[in-house]
Amino acid sequence: MISKDSAKLLNNLFENHNDLTETNNTKRFHPTVVEIKSVLDELHIEGKNCQVIRIEETSNRLAVPPHADGPIGYESMIIPLSFRGKVCTILFDSYYKNNNDNPKGFKYRPTKNKYYKNEWLSPDDEIPSGLSNKPFQNKNYDKLLSYLPIEDLFGLQIKKIVPWQERHIIKFNSNQLHSGSHFKGKKRWLLIIKKIF
Numbered sequence: 001m002i003s004k005d006s007a008k009l010l011n012n013l014f015e016n017h018n019d020l021t022e023t024n025n026t027k028r029f030h031p032t033v034v035e036i037k038s039v040l041d042e043l044h045i046e047g048k049n050c051q052v053i054r055i056e057e058t059s060n061r062l063a064v065p066p067h068a069d070g071p072i073g074y075e076s077m078i079i080p081l082s083f084r085g086k087v088c089t090i091l092f093d094s095y096y097k098n099n100n101d102n103p104k105g106f107k108y109r110p111t112k113n114k115y116y117k118n119e120w121l122s123p124d125d126e127i128p129s130g131l132s133n134k135p136f137q138n139k140n141y142d143k144l145l146s147y148l149p150i151e152d153l154f155g156l157q158i159k160k161i162v163p164w165q166e167r168h169i170i171k172f173n174s175n176q177l178h179s180g181s182h183f184k185g186k187k188r189w190l191l192i193i194k195k196i197f
């Protein structure tokens, strides 16, 4: 868990930045290692190992469909900063197998539907491990995942549902497939992707 002071620093940085690529429903800000040094110290993270540091706020229901943040050898950390009601990060029992140094990550999209104009999708040969050959079936679909077409969850199985708690750290290997849950209003979080080996 990060301290209230750290959360305040992150929220202030986010609220006072100017992002020219900002869209109506999503704001992103990439603070520098120097700007959030006190937060990294608190988390015992060395700035040189950080691949991505990003604060993001979105009201787009489809902002976080199933994907992996990066290849093998990285760890992701989500720290919820603000949200309303129940929000979860859903970890699937599937892994992106790429172990090159491509930090782009992977999108799992069996229908190949693009959710927005000019969206990039992963090539066909990058199939993650752990997929079944069955349609997605889970009692939590209606409550947590019905913002997604069920066809785009084909073969996935939920490993863990992690409810968001403000300032509490959610950690997983960056190559593990995960998605957001349904949410109300806006959600804001800090993402750090760091090299682990």
Ligand SMILES: [Fe+2]
Residues within 6 Å of the ligand: 067, 068, 069, 178
């Ligand atoms: Fe992610």
